Amino acid sequence: MKYHFIQNTDNLKALPEPWKIIAFDKIFKDVSSGNKRVKKSEVNNEGKYPVIDQGQEFIAGFTNDEKALIKTPPPHIVFGDHTRIFKFIEFPFIIGADGTKCLKIIDENINDAKYLYYFLRTLNIPNTGYNRHYKYLKEAKIPLPPLPIQERIASILDDAAALRDKTEQLLSEYDLLAQSLFLEMFGDLSGNILPLSHCCEINPTKSEIKDIDKETEVSFLPMKDVGEDGSLSLNEVRKIKEVWTGYTYFQSDDVILAKITPCMENGKSTILKNMVNGIGFGSTEFHVLRPIKGLSTSAWIFHLIRSNNFRKIAEQNMRGSAGQKRVPTFFFDNFKVNLPSIDLQNQFAEKIRLIERQKEIVRQELKESEDLFQALLQQAFRGELV
Secondary structure (H helix, E strand, C coil): CCCCCCCCHHHHHCCCCCCEEEEHHHCEEECCCCCCECCHHHCECCCCEEEECCCCCCCCEEECCHHHECCCCCCEEEEECCCCCEEEECCCCEECCCCEEEEEECCCCCCCHHHHHHHHCCCCCCCCCCCCCHHHHCCCEEEECCHHHHHHHHHHHHHHHHHHHHHHHHHHHHHHHHHHHHHHHHCCCEEEEEEHHHCEEECCCHHHHCCCCCCCEEEEECHHHECCCCCECCCEEEEHHHHCCCCEEEECCCEEEECECCHHHHCCEEECCCCHHHEEEECCCEEEEEECCCCCCHHHHHHHHCCHHHHHHHHHCCECCCCCCECCCCHHHHCEECCCCHHHHHHHHHHHHHHHHHHHHHHHHHHHHHHHHHHHHHHHCCCCCC
16 A cells, blocks of 8 residues: 555645745754664663663663764654654663664754654654654655744643643552552562462353353453553444454453553553443453452452562563563462452452542543644644644
């Protein structure tokens, strides 16, 4: 398939005076070559100099190799040639492994780097898988107003982005509060007391619903609809007969955990709620942990598997080849915990419900702030913002 457009060219035709339309290579220079690249295996959690790559995380890690610092002065716009991710970098850094493109503004006297960064984020660069995407980026035609207008637009978008980021940070703080509450009430639950598989049912079989009419509608949950923050999007509905074979079965109040790398390490897990007819099917890359009545609760299980201790040990026990490692089912027999009383678990669940109510309010605020940012982003490069 050939892609001809990565932007709406009609917007360019309607730009006001004295805006200009400039070709990509007249504004940007690729300064990636000539710099040492640091392999992922050489990146550390601590060090003097940050490493920027094409991944989701803003900073991939650190290194002490001063000679590897990028040779051109900041700012830079980093583009993920495979991932299509943009990053605005205002400090010296070291380039990560293959696929990281570093762009420099050719003439900073007439071009504002932050304005151009925001514009690049409006481009609809096609996803062609793990291929090179820079060739599409180079096709862009850039709407360029005078420098004072560029700076004003960048300032407005900075303010909108800061509002969104502040709201997103509040969500993270609620997650930290929940984990702190978990540790306060239960302490470090690793120990040689009881296998986790004795505290909850692991991967219950669909045979328990074998007598249900196969025309019954149920929720369908692909991996992408489970958030790394524990959020859940129930967007798809299927009939049982369509998903009976080849998918993982679960019910409301079950806890699901991604078993495969990097989803497990990134925290993809959730408590299942509000499913159609209380039943769901989804990716085979989920483990299902079902609370046992009178013994365990979904809130306790969920926050246990999201704890740093659990995730670290689970990662150490993954099996398989690189890129296809998974947490095996027998891991739940080997991971042992101090099982708290059901009364204490219920007290914890009630406190978590209060936190979740506040998180729902913040999630709505986050959606509104994201919608505002996206609206301003589109208006800005149609010449409608200032």
